[in-house]
Amino acid sequence: MATTAPTRTSCQDRQRRSKMPADHGRHVYAALLVGAAVAVALVAALAAWAAQLGGGAWPPVLIPFALAFLVPVAALAWLRTAEDADQLAQAPGGPGQRPIPLLDRARRGPGVPLARRNLFQDRRRVLLSTGGVAVALLLVLVLGGIFAGAMRQLTGYIDHTRADLIVSQLGVRTMHMSASVLRPDIADRVLQVPGVAWAEPIRYTTGMVSSPAGQSASYVIGYQPTARHGGPARLVAGRPPGAGEAILDRQAADQLHIRVGDRVRILGRPFTLVGLSTGGTNIANTTVFIPTGDFARLRGPTQAYVLVGARPDVQLGALAARLEAIPPGNTVQTRADFATQERRLVSDMSADLMRIMSGIGYAIALAVIALTLFNVTLAKTREYGVVKALGARPGWLAATVAAQAAWSVTLALAAATALALLLAVVIGRLNPALAIWIAPGNVARTSLVALGVGMAGAVLPIRRVLHVDPAASFRRPT
Amino acid sequence: MTTQTVTAPQRHDAVLHVTGLTKTFGQGALAVTAVAGVDLDVHPGEVVLIMGPSGSGKTTLLLMLGAMLRPTSGSIEVAGLDLASAPERRLPSVRAHRFGFVFQDFNLLGALTVAENVELACNLAGVTGTQARRRARVLLERVGLGHRLGFRPEQLSGGEKQRVAIARALANDPPVILADEPTANLDSAIGRQVARLLRQLATQDRRAVVIVSHDARLQEIADRVVWLEDGIFRELSTMATDPVCGMTVPQHDHPHLQLDQTVWWFCSTACRDEFATNPSRFTHRLPPRAAVSAARRQ
Numbered sequence: 001m002a003t004t005a006p007t008r009t010s011c012q013d014r015q016r017r018s019k020m021p022a023d024h025g026r027h028v029y030a031a032l033l034v035g036a037a038v039a040v041a042l043v044a045a046l047a048a049w050a051a052q053l054g055g056g057a058w059p060p061v062l063i064p065f066a067l068a069f070l071v072p073v074a075a076l077a078w079l080r081t082a083e084d085a086d087q088l089a090q091a092p093g094g095p096g097q098r099p100i101p102l103l104d105r106a107r108r109g110p111g112v113p114l115a116r117r118n119l120f121q122d123r124r125r126v127l128l129s130t131g132g133v134a135v136a137l138l139l140v141l142v143l144g145g146i147f148a149g150a151m152r153q154l155t156g157y158i159d160h161t162r163a164d165l166i167v168s169q170l171g172v173r174t175m176h177m178s179a180s181v182l183r184p185d186i187a188d189r190v191l192q193v194p195g196v197a198w199a200e201p202i203r204y205t206t207g208m209v210s211s212p213a214g215q216s217a218s219y220v221i222g223y224q225p226t227a228r229h230g231g232p233a234r235l236v237a238g239r240p241p242g243a244g245e246a247i248l249d250r251q252a253a254d255q256l257h258i259r260v261g262d263r264v265r266i267l268g269r270p271f272t273l274v275g276l277s278t279g280g281t282n283i284a285n286t287t288v289f290i291p292t293g294d295f296a297r298l299r300g301p302t303q304a305y306v307l308v309g310a311r312p313d314v315q316l317g318a319l320a321a322r323l324e325a326i327p328p329g330n331t332v333q334t335r336a337d338f339a340t341q342e343r344r345l346v347s348d349m350s351a352d353l354m355r356i357m358s359g360i361g362y363a364i365a366l367a368v369i370a371l372t373l374f375n376v377t378l379a380k381t382r383e384y385g386v387v388k389a390l391g392a393r394p395g396w397l398a399a400t401v402a403a404q405a406a407w408s409v410t411l412a413l414a415a416a417t418a419l420a421l422l423l424a425v426v427i428g429r430l431n432p433a434l435a436i437w438i439a440p441g442n443v444a445r446t447s448l449v450a451l452g453v454g455m456a457g458a459v460l461p462i463r464r465v466l467h468v469d470p471a472a473s474f475r476r477p478t
Numbered sequence: 479m480t481t482q483t484v485t486a487p488q489r490h491d492a493v494l495h496v497t498g499l500t501k502t503f504g505q506g507a508l509a510v511t512a513v514a515g516v517d518l519d520v521h522p523g524e525v526v527l528i529m530g531p532s533g534s535g536k537t538t539l540l541l542m543l544g545a546m547l548r549p550t551s552g553s554i555e556v557a558g559l560d561l562a563s564a565p566e567r568r569l570p571s572v573r574a575h576r577f578g579f580v581f582q583d584f585n586l587l588g589a590l591t592v593a594e595n596v597e598l599a600c601n602l603a604g605v606t607g608t609q610a611r612r613r614a615r616v617l618l619e620r621v622g623l624g625h626r627l628g629f630r631p632e633q634l635s636g637g638e639k640q641r642v643a644i645a646r647a648l649a650n651d652p653p654v655i656l657a658d659e660p661t662a663n664l665d666s667a668i669g670r671q672v673a674r675l676l677r678q679l680a681t682q683d684r685r686a687v688v689i690v691s692h693d694a695r696l697q698e699i700a701d702r703v704v705w706l707e708d709g710i711f712r713e714l715s716t717m718a719t720d721p722v723c724g725m726t727v728p729q730h731d732h733p734h735l736q737l738d739q740t741v742w743w744f745c746s747t748a749c750r751d752e753f754a755t756n757p758s759r760f761t762h763r764l765p766p767r768a769a770v771s772a773a774r775r776q
Contacts, residue, residue: 111597111598111601111606111607111610112590112594112597112598112601112610114587114589114590114598117587117589117590117594118589120589121588121589380589382585383585383587383588383589386581386585386587387587387598387602388570389544389546389573389579390573390574390579390598390599390602390646391570391571391572391573391574391575391599391602391603391650392570392574392602393570393571394570396602469546470546470573471541471546471547473579473581473585474537474540474541474546474581474582474658475537
């Protein structure tokens with residue numbers, strides 16, 4: 001039993017303060033340095049993500065993580081000055097003593113992390129609940145990733161045409177689910193318009209590519225093999241097609257078990273496969289290229305679209321207006337607008353399904369979070385009563401429970417994002433046709449909704465905590 | 479005539495002033511009055527022990543004193559603030575700043591370490607970060623647990639847990655400590671240590687300590703013992719210390735001896751007779767409580 005000097009504790013506190021080493025400060029610094037190390041690891045891990053997004057997407061990805069470096073450094077400096085100020089500080093704020101300013105209090109550091117301690121007291125429960133929420137969020141992220149990946153693949157052909165403008169039949173704004181019919185001599189008329197550098201007509205329809213091993217839905221594009229535009233983005237094998245020959249996307253060729261030199265049926269007619277391209281297969285279909293003459297023999301002389309290159313000094317808006325005026329009138333869009341329309345069409349077609357699946361994912365997350373928090377709160381009811389008896393305000397208690405929800409969601413989000421990135425890489429290698437693109441926007445959106453779900457899941461536990469009777473702490477536990 | 483024991487000081491000294499405190503549960507024919515018109519003043523440095531049979535209203539009284547239960551009527555003034563009429567939103571702050579609580583079941587938070595349990599009470603009183611951690615350490619060293627800072631409550635013995643609870647009760651530097659059966663779950667030796675610690679807090683820190691208990695051993699450290707039965711104070715004993723054997727005895731109904739206008743109380747006539755043979759042999763080793771009482775009396 002203690003037999004220390006008979007003075008008030010606050011006096012002892014004052015006396016000891018100047019002698020005590022800043023053990024805690026060192027712990028904080030160590031923790032911050034570990035945090036910085038974790039941030040380094042995160043940046044390294046996310047480099048793969050950034051690579052997946054392409055060079056242009058690096059800054060938005062790296063800025064938050066650059067901040068993750070700066071924050072610990074700034075915090076170290078801040079705490080250092082706070083500790084100096086601490087040496088000069090008066091006794092802890094109690095009744096009758098000078099109250100500590102809020103900013104000063106904040107600088108001295110946070111209070112006991114009761115929320116985190118309560119949540120992590122039972123590690124198995126945390127693992128199960130975080131795992132449950134993470135799986136639910138993974139479902140949402142991967143669904144969004146598959147959708148985003150499909151969208152990127154969907155416009156792969158358009159994106160690589162290098163056309164400034166695309167001319168189509170009046171009122172037709174897409175390739176998918178569309179049929180555009182332009183007069184056979186449309187390309188010559190387009191070339192006569194001032195400001196046009198080049199114009200390349202393509203013929204287009206959808207159909208099946210068949211081999212003895214199966215068949216695949218395909219965009220069939222008729223193009224002039226000797227032209228610089230309108231063909232596949234890149235040939236990975238073989239050569240451009242001649243009459244009776246075709247180029248197929250490599251992934252489709254693999255699925256159909258055919259090689260260069262094999263025979264395939266396109267639009268019901270036999271063709272010889274003479275080349276393999278890339279970037280033309282998505283989750284829904286593939287792309288096959290045949291000479292425009294063969295296409296005309298099968299489907300007639302009309303053109304579908306004209307890819308237009310503008311002279312460098314020409315305003316695209318004005319040029320588009322001139323092209324639209326070519327009789328009998330056409331629709332002209334920039335390549336970017338055309339791709340956007342294409343994505344919007346497919347997006348609208350599958351939006352309901354995506355919403356339902358995402359909703360299910362969020363509902364599972366909500367159920368898991370609510371159940372976990374409710375269990376934790378129920379198990380801690382008496383302790384919350386004790387804390388209330390000790391003087392905790394309702395807002396403090398509510399914030400504690402909400403912080404538990406935020407912790408659950410944050411951990412689950414981190415796990416789900418990491419797993420989704422891993423899946424994107426692994427599945428991308430195993431099945432290139434199924435591209436999963438984990439976009440920063442998708443992660444941010446999922447995070448926001450998940451935090452909202454977490455807060456919703458905390459409502460019932462918060463209500464329960466607010467109704468805990470502090471007097472219960474004086475009753476014997478049953 | 480004077481005695482060597484505590485006499486009731488004036489009201490204006492009281493840190494806790496209770497007048498006509500009544501608590502009735504239910505209404506009409508079903509109404510049960512748990513506490514009926516209790517008056518009580520508790521002064522800095524004083525230990526008041528409230529005893530009584532089960533269901534006598536002890537805990538109800540303690541809850542009202544601790545701003546956790548609204549009285550039906552009456553007033554409770556703590557350092558000038560009437561808890562009975564204070565708005566509900568102010569009560570958490572009152573509890574956080576003016577009371578320290580010691581529970582029978584210790585009520586330490588299992589997810590926190592020993593130091594964090596004390597630090598949390600500092601946080602609730604508005605002290606955070608480094609200062610809270612230092613204060614927690616100082617308090618735990620004071621109760622002899624400086625070597626257990628990082629331990630979990632489950633790793634401590636009952637006596638250690640109660641000492642942590644006492645350190646926690648001191649975290650906000652309260653003028654009043656309310657203890658509910660603080661020795662009930664402790665064995666005899668440890669219970670006595672905890673009782674002495676509570677006495678020490680009253681004597682050294684000039685805190686008022688109100689203890690609700692069945693444990694008659696706590697009479698040894700009490701300045702006053704109040705017997706609560708059916709919600710009213712049946713008996714109020716001012717305690718004295720037998721100068722010969724050191725036993726705590728109530729002033730009424732016990733052998734006593736008047737000497738130089740001071741009344742001395744004894745546990746038995748044998749002690750009284752021994753004292754009478756040579757009083758100076760005993761008066762110089764008065765226990766602290768009697769010495770304090772004598773000073774206050776002057």
